[in-house]
Each structure stands twice: as structure tokens, then as C-alpha cells.
Ligand code: HEM
């Protein structure tokens with residue numbers, strides 16, 4: 001495949017929509033987990049699950065576009081270790097952004113069926129084992145989510161380093177409407 005010279009508008013839109021949703025999902029998760037039982041806690045769980053599944057659907061679309069179209073090569077002039085770090089961290093971000101919602105979905109299906117997306121669409125996975133299995137999966141979900149957040153922060157810091165210190169086009173080419 002000949003690599004494109006720029007990210008497609010769909011790739012940019014999906015990148016930023018997914019990043020914004022993750023940035024909203026994490027504080028909602030921390031809040032819901034620490035609230036006393038009640039209507040607000042239940043509401044936040046439902047919003048968390050529905051928007052988490054939305055992220056998974058958007059990531060699936062993103063991976064399809066990425067495999068059909070590829071991505072532009074990294075900006076020239078980077079030392080070899082930075083090229084390796086960029087490729088490895090992008091791969092890890094893709095893996096985690098799939099794994100985190102899949103684990104949340106599987107854990108919730110085991111412990112707390114039915115899983116309804118936005119109170120309507122039934123999406124329970126066939127995961128048996130009940131509460132003990134569900135709780136174990138959700139613990140891994142939480143650890144994977146914190147790993148994702150840490151890596152995304154390092155990734156964002158690297159993007160800002162490119163923009164403010166190296167002053168290359170790395171951040172600009174992921175922004176809407178630019179080259
Ligand atoms: C990218 C998407 C997602 C992110 C970033 C995310 C993040 C998190 C985080 C950080 C926690 C830990 C909260 C805490 O215990 O302090 C959490 C908990 C939880 N998540 Fe997600 N989540 C995502 C998707 C999902 C999905 C798709 C589901 C289910 C369909 C789900 C169900 C849950 C549940 C049930 C808990 C509570 C676990 C407990 O009470 O111990 N999450 N999530």
C-alpha cells in the first residue's frame with residue numbers, strides 16, 4: 001500500500017471524538033464508582049456503559065479506515081528510538097482502546113445482565129460465571145483503563161513537545177482542515 005500524505009478528515013474526526021469521549025468516560029467512571037447507591041449512581045453507570053460501547057463502535061470504524069487507507073509516514077528527521085517509540089505507542093493505544101471497552105462489556109455481561117445501550121439496544125455478551133467472574137474482568141477493565149489514560153497522557157505530551165519545541169508538523173497534521 002502506498003502511504004497517504006495526510007490523515008483523512010474521517011481519521012482526524014474519529015481520533016478527536018474518541019479522545020473526547022475517553023476524557024469524559026474516565027471522570028464519570030471515578031464518580032459513579034465512589035457514589036453511594038442510588039438513582040444518580042445507576043444513571044451514571046448506564047451513561048458510562050452506553051458511551052463506552054459507542055467508543056468501541058467508533059474504534060471499529062477507525063480501524064477499518066486505517067487498514068484501508070494507512071497513515072502518513074512520521075515526520076522526517078526523527079531519531080530511530082523516537083520512531084520506534086511512536087510506532088509502539090500508537091499500536092499500544094489501538095490495542096488498549098479496543099481492550100478497555102471489550103473488558104467493560106464482557107465484565108458487565110457476566111455480572112449484571114442485561115447490557116442495554118442507551119436503555120434500548122440489547123447487547124449482552126454470552127459470558128457465564130456471574131458476579132465473581134464479572135468482578136474479576138471489571139478489575140482488569142479498570143487497570144487497563146488507567147494504563148490507557150497514562151499512555152494517552154504521555155502521547156499528548158509527546159504531541160505538544162513536537163508542536164512547541166521541535167516545531168514540526170506532527171500536531172498540525174492531526175488537526176481539522178490542515179495539511
Ligand atoms: C473506552 C471506554 C471505557 C473507559 C475509558 C472506561 C473507564 C473506566 C474506569 C477508569 C473505571 C474505573 C472506575 C473506578 O472503579 O474507580 C471503569 C469502571 C467500570 N466500567 Fe468502564 N470504561 C470504558 C468502557 C466501558 C464499557 C463499554 C462498559 C460496559 C458496557 C464499562 C463498564 C464499567 C463498569 C460496570 C465499571 C465499574 C466497575 C466497578 O464498579 O468496580 N466500561 N471504567
Ligand code: HEM
Nearest residue numbers: 018019022066071074090093094097152156159170171174
Ligand atoms: C484517549 C486519547 C487518545 C488516543 C486513544 C489516541 C490515539 C492515537 C493513535 C492510535 C494514533 C495513531 C494514528 C494512526 O497512525 O492511525 C494517534 C495519533 C496522533 N495523536 Fe492521538 N490519541 C489520543 C489523544 C491525543 C491527544 C490528547 C493529542 C494531542 C494533544 C493527540 C495527538 C495526536 C497526534 C498529533 C497524532 C499524529 C501523530 C503522527 O502522525 O505522527 N492524541 N493518536
